[in-house]
Amino acid sequence: MDEAASCASGGGFRPGVDSLDEPPNSRIFLVISKYTPESVLRERFSPFGEIQDIWVVRDKHTKESKGIAFVKFARSSQACRAMEEMHGQCLSPNDTKPIKVFIAQSRSSGSHRDVEDEELTRIFVMIPKSYTEEDLREKFKVYGDIEYCSIIKNKVTGESKGLGYVRYLKPSQAAQAIENCDRSFRAILAEPKNKASESSEQDYYSNMRQETMGHEPRVNMFPFEQQSEFSGFDKNDNRGQEAISKRLSVVSRVPFTEEQLFGIFDIVPGLEYCEVQRDPYSNYGHGVVQYFNVASAIYAKYKLHGFQYPPGNRIGVSFIDDGSNATDLLRKMATQMVAAQLASMVWNNPSQQQFLQFGGNSGSQLPQIQTDVVLPSCKKKAPPETPVKERLFIVFNPHPLPLDVLEDIFCRFGNLIEVYLVSGKNVGYAKYADRISANDAITTLHGKILNGVRLKVMLADSPREESNKRQRTY
Numbered sequence: 001m002d003e004a005a006s007c008a009s010g011g012g013f014r015p016g017v018d019s020l021d022e023p024p025n026s027r028i029f030l031v032i033s034k035y036t037p038e039s040v041l042r043e044r045f046s047p048f049g050e051i052q053d054i055w056v057v058r059d060k061h062t063k064e065s066k067g068i069a070f071v072k073f074a075r076s077s078q079a080c081r082a083m084e085e086m087h088g089q090c091l092s093p094n095d096t097k098p099i100k101v102f103i104a105q106s107r108s109s110g111s112h113r114d115v116e117d118e119e120l121t122r123i124f125v126m127i128p129k130s131y132t133e134e135d136l137r138e139k140f141k142v143y144g145d146i147e148y149c150s151i152i153k154n155k156v157t158g159e160s161k162g163l164g165y166v167r168y169l170k171p172s173q174a175a176q177a178i179e180n181c182d183r184s185f186r187a188i189l190a191e192p193k194n195k196a197s198e199s200s201e202q203d204y205y206s207n208m209r210q211e212t213m214g215h216e217p218r219v220n221m222f223p224f225e226q227q228s229e230f231s232g233f234d235k236n237d238n239r240g241q242e243a244i245s246k247r248l249s250v251v252s253r254v255p256f257t258e259e260q261l262f263g264i265f266d267i268v269p270g271l272e273y274c275e276v277q278r279d280p281y282s283n284y285g286h287g288v289v290q291y292f293n294v295a296s297a298i299y300a301k302y303k304l305h306g307f308q309y310p311p312g313n314r315i316g317v318s319f320i321d322d323g324s325n326a327t328d329l330l331r332k333m334a335t336q337m338v339a340a341q342l343a344s345m346v347w348n349n350p351s352q353q354q355f356l357q358f359g360g361n362s363g364s365q366l367p368q369i370q371t372d373v374v375l376p377s378c379k380k381k382a383p384p385e386t387p388v389k390e391r392l393f394i395v396f397n398p399h400p401l402p403l404d405v406l407e408d409i410f411c412r413f414g415n416l417i418e419v420y421l422v423s424g425k426n427v428g429y430a431k432y433a434d435r436i437s438a439n440d441a442i443t444t445l446h447g448k449i450l451n452g453v454r455l456k457v458m459l460a461d462s463p464r465e466e467s468n469k470r471q472r473t474y
Contacts, residue, residue: 024189025076025120025175028083030069031100036091038069044091045071049078070104077175079103080120084172087311102311103171120171120312123178124190127151129160140166143180144173147253165190169254171312246272246297247320252285254313261287264309269447270296288320295372295449369409371450376412382433386417390438392430395456400426409450413437429460 030041038054045051050073057068073079080103087101103120127136136149145168152163168174178187250261258276265271270291277286291297297319305317369375394406401409406419406428415434422428432438438459446457 023076025103025171026074026079027070027072027104028079029102029104030071032067032069032091033095033097033099034065034067036065036069036095040091041069041071045082045086048073048082048085050074075175075179077172077179080170080172080175083311084170119189119191121147121169121174122165122167122190123174123187125164125166125181125185125187127160127162127164127185129162131160131164133164136164136166139185140177140181143168143177145169169313244294244298245319245321246291246294248289248291248297248301249318249320250285250287250289251316251318252309252313254285254310256285256287256309258287260309261289264304264307264315265289265300268296268300268303285315293372369405369450370452371448373444373448373450375409375444376414378408378412379414379416381407381411382415382417384417386415386433388417388431388433389415390432390435391460392432392438392441393458393460394428394430396426396428397454397456398426399453400428401451401453405451406430409445410441413441413444 028045032041038056041054041056042051052072052074054072055070057066057070058064059066071079071082073082083101083103086099088098090096090098125136125140131151133149133151136151137146140146140149147167147169149167150165152161152165153159154161166174166177168177174189178189181187248265250265256276258274261274261276262271265274268291270293272290272292274287274289277288289297289300291300301317301319304315306314307317308314392410400406400421403419403421406421407416410416410419410430413432415432415437417431417433419430420428430438430441432441442457442459445455448455
């Protein structure tokens, strides 16, 4: 992102490029409406602390906003609190889409990913060797809720090395501790375990001054690493032995309500129920989610495992073995994948259409529909001159379905007049002579996968507002 192109004419102190990340993590990254002015940003974010500057990223040529902005605060704790309280909020009553707020990545890092929770909530401190974990907790609990404390000890003697970690539940609490604790602790943000240096134990003290300037020794003290929910969030890791079912277990380091759990997992169609389970011995959030079908549960698991809610806290999602056999479903999903690849080849290469049409056996048949959706039987189409009562807008991901497959699917709800695709786009329309039939199609097909293609089916504009200039390909 070209931050230089975003210079806004904000008043007050404007930091130079070299001081954009001083102090660290004092700059937030916003995804906003293209029509949000700088004055609204200043009004909504100034309650969190001193704003040093605001950048609205603009197009180099048109000077129009790209819907991206940066806000630089004087202190890290101010930026973190702004992220915690404003992420997912609407800036004005007229806004229909909530904004996204993240801590901006350091310009010198060369990375474009979001700053993760472990980078913002865990601090590294120098302490007297006489300190116990309880002493450490007592010193730092004044700045916020502590998840855990740990002291680095010599593996042989068990003596403290005078170094420790404190992990808070919120990034703003960790930032407050760094800003306000006694300077003798030399508190800094700890680097994540997978990014820490490979320094040996003998290098701890010889490099102490360098560590306090932004580096820390590599120590395996993270107490959750043996728990599968938090051992990693790589969606490509090998989970072939994991049982697959309609039920999911949800684990979070931050407690959540049933309404919050429902709001997260209802994003995936087919949610049957969810419940929150209370653990009297910890503050973690535990829940169980069940979908009507296994396909929805699989999709939810791999889309929401590692999802950050609230910002800075990742939730862990895993299957609960309910004894069901998912072999048939997996076989069907594999068939859908092959069908999707074939459809993509046909859609993107007209010559392949001719090959499929004239090569092989004569007398081609309509492609078989592969889906776990229960579809009605085929019904006759309405005459072309029938008045249009309802029009549906269809979005395809990753590519459109063939037109004959679309007709076969949408005619099953009755009273279909016409279905067509928009040239060069992954969208199409279906016209119905009856509103009930159109609503049945939406209820049955929206969010479902057919032949490896996910459909979004929703109401289009009123038929009387349809443009006569619409270009059609089929």
